[in-house]
Amino acid sequence: MNFWQRALKSITRRKGKSFILFLVVFVLGNVIAGAVAIQQSTANVERETKKKMGNVATVEMDYERFEKETADVPDEERYSEDFYPMPPGVDVYDQIGEMSYVKYYDYSNMSYVETKKLTAYSPEDGSMGMGGNYFSLKGGNLTEPLDMREGLIKLVEGEGLTDKDINESTNAVLVSKEVAEANNLSVGDQLVWDIRSEVYMDNSESEDDEESEDSGQQIVTFDYPVTIAGIFSVIKKDDSGQSNSSDSAQESNQAWMLMDQINTFYASNNFVKEFSKVQMEKLWGETSEDIDEEQYYTPMFVLHSIDDVDAFKQEADALLPDYYKIVTNTDQYDQIAGGFNRLGVIANYIVIIASIAAMFIISLVVLLFLRDRKQELGIYLSLGESRGKVIGQIVIEVLLVSAAALFISLVTGNLLGGAVSNTLMQSDFMSPQVDNGMVYYGSLMSVDLNLNDVKDAYQVNFSVSYIITYLLLGLGTVLLSAVLPLLYILRLNPKKIMM
Structure with a gap:
């Protein structure tokens, strides 16, 4: 009987222990799956909302920084004509407009x-x-x-x-x-x-x-x-x-x-x-x-892609005079969708913590089970079975039971993530950081976008990215959790076991 057959027999023969491992992976898998579902959904919200906001940029004075750095300036100097910095000239706007990130631009009087x-x-x-x-x-x-x-x-x-x-x-x-x-x-x-x-x-x-x-x-x-x-x-x-x-x-x-x-x-x-x-x-x-x-002119730069915003801001800011900066429509995403950002950050922490906890818990559960099977493993080794095949048998057992738990938790975890999200949607946790949930664009093109529009883009459902991300993360966690038990097998001495 090869080690594949032994692995299958071992799972069916030890139903109680296999079920315990299944439950452990299932519970932890639900937590990870729910967090991944929320994580994917918040990322989709940000992507779709920023598309609606548009990839438009302009130049504005950084009044907050200016007031902070000039707070100690005497009043007589503050009210002089040349106290406030002059805005960029149209030559600067033309220079920025010629960047490869810009689809087209204009400046308006x-x-x-x-x-x-x-x-x-x-x-x-x-x-x-x-x-x-x-x-x-x-x-x-x-x-x-x-x-x-x-x-x-x-x-x-x-x-x-x-x-x-x-x-x-x-x-x-x-x-x-x-x-x-x-x-x-x-x-x-x-x-x-x-x-x-x-x-x-x-x-x-x-x-x-x-x-x-x-x-x-x-x-x-x-x-x-x-x-x-x-x-x-x-x-x-x-x-x-x-x-x-x-x-x-x-x-x-x-x-x-x-x-x-x-x-x-x-x-x-x-x-x-x-x-x-x-x-x-x-x-x-x-x-x-x-x-x-x-x-005075108000510039407007329309970019090729929303993905160019960060790079454009970094390069264009270097061309502007002091106390002036590039602002974009998407800058206010954090204000109107602050709750979704917080939810995404919490989901990231849950994924990390749950994955680490799963590795330790699964490792300890498998290790305890192996200690009870010490005699069995010693017999395999004493009969000339290689350690590699013995390790392969254990890995197959763990993967088969864990895979079954992960596939089921793929569905239940998604439902869990949706239930948690619906509860949070009804609470003040998702409240925006702007009055009435409105986005105010100043000199930018206005888009009548509010918290309800952002909520409409938030959908916890099955997607290819969700399935792939969760299964890779889950199976990777299970494989890493098998490292400690494998070290235990490598240290087994069949002579001492059989004495």
Whole structure:
């Protein structure tokens, strides 16, 4: 009888001890399988959520670090004009944009418009409004704005901006479908912005064409002509299949984002620059030279892959002046999905601790069983059986019993991981680190993502990666646990055993 047959006979003959080993591996396997299931699920959540957030980056000042390092600076120095560091120039943005990680990029000059009669969009139910006609003006260097390339808006009428509009500073703008309908606008129309703005100044500085309301407060008005080069529609989020959240804060945040997007005019950077000059001259009497020095741009870099984010940030940060840094949409993942990160870390610790515990426990159980079989093993060796075949028999016995336990715990452990996850989902453990679970992107492209969206991506189920990871980990743990018993066999002396 070869050692394979002896191993099978030994398992069936010693049913009690085989069942004890089975239970030990099954219990420990459930713990490991549940932890691996949670670990795989949290990794999938991070991957899918970051894809939704997008691989978009921009440059912002690190105010937290700046305030910390300048906390002891005297007030008279703090309020000087050159106290705050100057932002990077467009040449730096161009240098970063040429990196291999960047799919395409742009930098925008922003402004804002308040009008008297040009009607801004607000929801028909009157649920919100700005209390006036306020519009955003967003410039760029591309004929197809980044918001359009990234699928936030879509051109529905007209040819849009042309190379001439971008390079020669024409007065062409893109307007939303809702604003165009509210003001009876069509492509090619000449529109006059009837600008109004409240400014505070000494009464002695007021001009004849300004309407004075209160002491020191003036309402300045002027007209600025533009041409409608195209009409766009906003791509609204499809909520089908999403969780039916009753979170009013979430709905309000989405509505505000939608309203702001609709009330945005798109134009060239040159147009925004020229409009800002006229606006500042009319409002504050600033000269063109002063305004040129105050032009600030918001860069936006769209990367090829979400996997490039870390490498891009490291290389791009080296090109930026002190106190400026690269920020990405995915930076806020830790804030909104902090509970999932903590869950993933705990699962990693459980896997490590359970694997180490399993190795020691299985080793001790097998070693105790071998001590009871000392006489049997001595007979095999005294009859001329090699130690290698005796070791092979024991390894086969342990692997067969353990494999049966591992395959069953593959299912029950997954169910255990799902049950634990469902319990945690109902607790405060998964609460985000941002107010109401919202993600605030600042100058980045906004995505109406919250904790419920992240929870929807969390699914504990069978996957190829889960099965392979668990079986490799489980079988590897069992094999390592056999090391101590094998050393025991190697030290056996058949002569002493048979005496």
